[in-house]
Amino acid sequence: MYFQVQDIVSKVSVVKLNEKIDAVSAPQIKEKFNEMISDGVYQFVLDLSQVPFMDSAGLAALVSLLKQARQENGDVKLVAPQNESAMRILKLTKFDRVFDMANTAESAVALF
Amino acid sequence: MYFQVQDIVSKVSVVKLNEKIDAVSAPQIKEKFNEMISDGVYQFVLDLSQVPFMDSAGLAALVSLLKQARQENGDVKLVAPQNESAMRILKLTKFDRVFDMANTAESAVALF
Amino acid sequence: MNNKEQTATHHPTMHPIHLSGPANGDFLCIVGDCIESIFKRTEVLKDSENLIYNIQLAVHETCTNIVDHAYSAKDTGDINLIFSVIPSPLQLVVDVEDKGNAFDPTLVEEPNPEQLQVRGYGLYLIQKLMDKTDYSSAGGVNKWRLTKFLTVL
Amino acid sequence: MNNKEQTATHHPTMHPIHLSGPANGDFLCIVGDCIESIFKRTEVLKDSENLIYNIQLAVHETCTNIVDHAYSAKDTGDINLIFSVIPSPLQLVVDVEDKGNAFDPTLVEEPNPEQLQVRGYGLYLIQKLMDKTDYSSAGGVNKWRLTKFLTVL
């Protein structure tokens, strides 16, 4: 998977994911997250706007990142998936209450 | 399926097929051919260059048209499929000996 | 077997389709593709993108759990899936069977994301996405029956 | 069943995948999609686009014949497909079963396109596209076994 990583001056890293976040891709995504945490990044915006599918392994990857970030006093904000069904999964699991969410990367960065 | 039909002055009709020619699409293709035959078209160039898949029902549709055209002293020339596998099917069944074939619509028209 | 009745009455039912294969990642992907292909061609599901997505995800989670929990890398086996649409009331039924370890889904607690719980969203999602989820285990075969009631427009 | 041996020896084999459903046009399309999905994820077939195309076409023709000739609209039934890759020598095997009318493929003549023969290219293609095609009929079940020998690069 191709990861577009963009650093905003205030040290929020915007990670745009543009494929399925599922059992198959989750290990690779987690590895990327771990790398960034090791590099001292603790403030994340995950741009899920183009993510077409998410399963429980994908949800696990998101919470896991949130947990690590918060341990370092950081946080993870989400850009909501445009795919209705993927968005519904986040609501069903109440992830929309645990993560701050916005509709664009800019407004998600502004949540910090 | 969308059929692009183009009449060349010498009354050769070039029919470009751009989808699978198989059991599912064959009835629709045959109907189009019958319509054209009823309209007095007997000289055909079938442009198969973009056809990705052909099965025995597709082959049947081609021979059936050839038979009807020849009965009216017409003929059917083919533009060879670019897809190697589809081309191989025409060779395996010796269709390349029964139909005159060319690599472009222009050169197929020139075969008349 | 005989499809006479179906074709005669034009009931929007689907003669069962069976798919089975080894409980591994490759087969999970194949199941995903096949579900999409089956549902796209199921009259009552056509154009219900969200419905298809939800059922696809529920079946995917069920199969992932079988790979992860019912079987182990050392002692693995097959997953059997049966897809059907039955009438009165019109419903899509997906049976998912394995021959691995049985468990009691009623003992599994609801996940709590507010406590940053990392795993445990699979079963919860399956139950939320389907209308009925029945689990049974008999004669060494564990079986999930996932049901979604359908409305014909 | 148990995959132990396979995973231990890393033999490029494939644990069998079964697919069965009603002999109709929709199911033929589903079979086409599933074959593509299965073969794309079969280690020894990966990147062999032509090979996949040829096997796909052979299976498609075999199933079309079952819909058209083994069964009739009035008396139809299921098609069972089993896909496997087995070693020594490495080969892909597709079994295709029906419970319709049996026939003797050896009595079917080669088609002659020069005489503008319209139908009859299906069986011929199947035989040309596969390395071995065996037909047998026993106990009301007709079975094609299509074999393609594979070379590992």
Ligand SMILES: Nc1ncnc2c1ncn2[C@@H]1O[C@H](COP(=O)(O)OP(=O)(O)O)[C@@H](O)[C@H]1O
């Ligand atoms: N098919 C199954 N066979 C055995 N145990 C299962 C099965 N499915 C789920 N479980 C048990 O239920 C628990 C919760 O499953 P799930 O909600 O899918 O979360 P996760 O798979 O992330 O642990 C699992 O950890 C496992 O103990």
Ligand SMILES: Nc1ncnc2c1ncn2[C@@H]1O[C@H](COP(=O)(O)OP(=O)(O)O)[C@@H](O)[C@H]1O
């Ligand atoms: N599975 C089958 N069961 C019974 N008869 C068959 C079967 N497959 C082929 N046949 C017979 O063999 C003939 C040739 O088949 P085929 O080469 O596929 O051409 P076509 O289907 O166009 O007639 C058919 O017309 C039919 O009589």
